[in-house]
Amino acid sequence: MGALQKIFQESWEAFNARQQAERDQWLMRAIGELDEWYAKLGPVGQKFKSDFAATKCGEHIDLDIRARAALNTHHMTRGFLNTISYNRDVLDDARDLFSSRTHEGVHAIQYSQSAAAQATPYNCRVKIMLCPRDAILLQELKERDALSKQWLFDAMLDDHLALPDGSYQPQSLAMLEAALQNHARTILEKTNNFEGKTFLESYRDMTIRDYEGMMASRHQKEGDIIYVRLDPDDVIEIGHNLGLHSFGRNAAEAAEWMQSSPLTAVQEATLSAIHADLGLQSTAALPTLAEALQARGLTKAGFVAQSHAKPPESGPKPAPTPCL
Numbered sequence: 017m018g019a020l021q022k023i024f025q026e027s028w029e030a031f032n033a034r035q036q037a038e039r040d041q042w043l044m045r046a047i048g049e050l051d052e053w054y055a056k057l058g059p060v061g062q063k064f065k066s067d068f069a070a071t072k073c074g075e076h077i078d079l080d081i082r083a084r085a086a087l088n089t090h091h092m093t094r095g096f097l098n099t100i101s102y103n104r105d106v107l108d109d110a111r112d113l114f115s116s117r118t119h120e121g122v123h124a125i126q127y128s129q130s131a132a133a134q135a136t137p138y139n140c141r142v143k144i145m146l147c148p149r150d151a152i153l154l155q156e157l158k159e160r161d162a163l164s165k166q167w168l169f170d171a172m173l174d175d176h177l178a179l180p181d182g183s184y185q186p187q188s189l190a191m192l193e194a195a196l197q198n199h200a201r202t203i204l205e206k207t208n209n210f211e212g213k214t215f216l217e218s219y220r221d222m223t224i225r226d227y228e229g230m231m232a233s234r235h236q237k238e239g240d241i242i243y244v245r246l247d248p249d250d251v252i253e254i255g256h257n258l259g260l261h262s263f264g265r266n267a268a269e270a271a272e273w274m275q276s277s278p279l280t281a282v283q284e285a286t287l288s289a290i291h292a293d294l295g296l297q298s299t300a301a302l303p304t305l306a307e308a309l310q311a312r313g314l315t316k317a318g319f320v321a322q323s324h325a326k327p328p329e330s331g332p333k334p335a336p337t338p339c340l
């Protein structure tokens with residue numbers, strides 16, 4: 017803990033006054049120490065380290081973001097960004113950074129593995145995307161998975177730190193998975209203190225707003241977008257990482273997670289209006305993502321690779337104006 021305490025003794029004033037590259041160096045030192053915690057949390061912690069490293073996700077400090085941390089995913093013009101930004105609050109406490117990093121790291125792993133996570137209006141590399149209703153469901157599932165794994169890792173770390181070094185024994189994977197699934201069922205039903213809504217309602221509002229904004233331009237401009245729905249395999253995939261299944265291991269278990277609670281009347285009305293604008297009758301009438309991919313000779317892995325490919329270079333730059 018000594019090295020870690022020293023890293024977190026930095027003052028805000030000194031931190032703000034530094035250059036961006038120095039702040040990122042600070043972050044890398046802190047993360048290097050935190051990685052030792054993950055390594056001590058048994059097979060699940062070690063899997064986080066290896067699976068997160070495999071995503072090749074970047075991490076840096078961004079003093080301008082409002083959230084404590086955020087994963088930057090698909091960008092309309094810059095393609096797949098795959099970076100986590102942390103704001104200055106990470107200076108407060110090593111365990112908060114551990115907790116935020118676990119949450120965003122799980123999201124990064126979801127985006128590196130799940131085909132459904134690529135089928136979003138922000139992804140300019142593909143024309144297949146989830147219909148609004150299932151985009152909302154996927155957002156909900158991504159958060160249930162990330163928040164419950166964050167909770168699990170925080171609890172494991174508390175146990176580890178409370179015991180003499182080396183004596184922590186992680187529970188079996190089956191016990192961890194049962195606790196995780198219990199938590200995933202209720203974690204979004206808590207009230208979000210900022211707005212007096214549940215987290216679920218806030219996430220749904222945000223997804224509807226974003227979808228509406230993005231599609232207003234993409235649908236009209238492109239015109240050949242294929243709207244799809246989720247199937248139970250997509251649900252299993254989004255919750256299967258770190259060796260743990262948040263949403264079951266078979267279609268019957270996953271189907272239960274697809275029966276989410278009703279939207280509010282306002283959300284339902286907005287969603288119906290978006291569906292009508294897009295010319296969609298009902299979600300049930302759409303092909304699944306797997307069917308749409310198969311019809312185009314694409315595998316899920318191929319779809320993920322296509323989504324992560326760098327955007328084509330823009331044409332040759334004009335010659336600089338000569339200096340006369």
Ligand SMILES: [Zn+2]
Nearest residue numbers: 119123159162
């Ligand atoms: Zn999240």
